[in-house]
Amino acid sequence: MASPRRRAAASPALAAFGRQFRRYRERAGLSQTRVAQRTGKTASFVSQIESGKKRCRREFVEIMDPELRAGGVLLGLYDDLNGDGQMGFPTWFDxxxxxxxxxxxxxxxxxxxxxxxxxxxxxxxxxxxxxxxxxxxxxxxxxxxxxxxxxxxxxxxxxxxxxxxxxxxxxxxxxxxxxxxxxxxxxxxxxxxxxxxxxxxxxxxxxxxxxxxxxxxxxxxxxxxxxxxxxxxxxxxxxxxxxxxxxxxxxxxxxxxxxxxxxxxxxxx
Missing domain, CATH: 3.30.870 (Endonuclease; Chain A)
Incomplete structure (x- = not known):
């Protein structure tokens, strides 16, 4: 049997959330730098959120959901992913x-x-x-x-x-x-x-x-x-x-x- 593959740090579930976040950000016409300024983070941090390499705190989403005019959608997705303490795959996963x-x-x-x-x-x-x-x-x-x-x-x-x-x-x-x-x-x-x-x-x-x-x-x-x-x-x-x-x-x-x-x-x- 082939040896097990090395697990990467990036989670596909986190990447799925990041893609949704990026879509709302781009639709709102905001840059990663603007998101970073609004949340007290760095543009690099925002980039890593969108690429699935970092997990953000709920406070980050609470700030940006209204900024991106997501109507609570991003908060719902975040809670769907994190509700049981595990990064699972919700029904919207593509x-x-x-x-x-x-x-x-x-x-x-x-x-x-x-x-x-x-x-x-x-x-x-x-x-x-x-x-x-x-x-x-x-x-x-x-x-x-x-x-x-x-x-x-x-x-x-x-x-x-x-x-x-x-x-x-x-x-x-x-x-x-x-x-x-x-x-x-x-x-x-x-x-x-x-x-x-x-x-x-x-x-x-x-x-x-x-x-x-x-x-x-x-x-x-x-x-x-x-x-x-x-x-x-x-x-x-x-x-x-x-x-x-x-x-x-x-x-x-x-x-x-x-x-x-x-x-x-x-x-x-």
């Missing part, structure tokens, strides 16, 4: 921003093709509006961009994903063709996980593990009710354990492509 900033994403999917590899017709089967479909497809830009460098993706798919009927025969064939094409992209790895030993792995649910450029990690866990985002060390350790088992049951890349092509030609033609 996972797509983590995707954009991530260096590597590792996803496990046991039922459907991951959103980053979905085609329009496949995504449209699950989403009710054009806006939602466009938003999902827009997220895939992180795999195609030139600047900054594209995000690397490792997609571990249960063999069942290839067989689950979604939309139509035509959609399924086009979707698997797209997965095959994306698997040829240098920074995208697709592996099919099979259950050959009678002990299926990853039954706890689908997830995505994001490794950030500062070597910190954040995970997004899918549940029947909602998605949960966490950087709790115990959660990350459990995900690492699950990934270890999944990789032991994953076919090599070439064999995975052959299996995807076989299912596509035999079942979805």
């Amino acid at each position: 996972w797509p921003e983590i995707e954009i900033e991530a260096d590597l994403l590792v996803t496990w999917q046991h039922t459907v093709v991951p959103g980053l590899l979905q085609i329009d017709g496949y995504a449209r089967t699950f989403l009710s509006t054009d806006e939602a479909v466009l938003a999902r497809l827009a997220r895939q830009e992180i795999l195609n961009r030139d600047v900054p460098a594209p995000t690397s993706l490792i997609a571990l798919l249960s063999e069942h994903v290839l067989h689950h009927f979604v939309g139509s025969q035509k959609i399924m064939r086009e979707q698997l063709e797209h997965v095959l094409a994306m698997s040829e992209v240098p920074h995208v790895t697709v592996q099919v996980v099979v259950n050959e030993d009678g002990m299926p792995a990853g039954n706890g649910g689908s997830f995505v593990l994001a490794s950030m450029k500062d070597r910190s990690e954040v995970a997004y866990l899918e549940t029947a009710v909602r998605g949960l985002t966490t950087d709790d060390p115990q959660d990350l350790a459990e995900i690492a354990h699950t990934l270890d088992k999944l990789r032991r049951n994953a076919l090599p890349v070439g064999m995975s492509r052959s299996l995807i092509r076989k299912v596509m030609e035999e079942k979805w033609t």
Whole structure:
């Protein structure tokens, strides 16, 4: 098993609060220097708050919430983050921003093709509006961009994903063709996980593990009710354990492509 990654000082949850603070500051037309003067801090301190490297006191937010005309929103977000003494992830936490900033994403999917590899017709089967479909497809830009460098993706798919009927025969064939094409992209790895030993792995649910450029990690866990985002060390350790088992049951890349092509030609033609 790979050695544990070094945990960075910056917390993704603090960074999420900092991004919200920065948006309100910029909307109010105030500089970091003006915020520093108003609160008796330094511009460097404000910058570190906005980048998630420092935790501010509530008094700081009490001063700036009215200054930034936030209407109590920033105070509510601060309390949401700090209410139990832990930096958790509230409902407003924006996972797509983590995707954009991530260096590597590792996803496990046991039922459907991951959103980053979905085609329009496949995504449209699950989403009710054009806006939602466009938003999902827009997220895939992180795999195609030139600047900054594209995000690397490792997609571990249960063999069942290839067989689950979604939309139509035509959609399924086009979707698997797209997965095959994306698997040829240098920074995208697709592996099919099979259950050959009678002990299926990853039954706890689908997830995505994001490794950030500062070597910190954040995970997004899918549940029947909602998605949960966490950087709790115990959660990350459990995900690492699950990934270890999944990789032991994953076919090599070439064999995975052959299996995807076989299912596509035999079942979805």
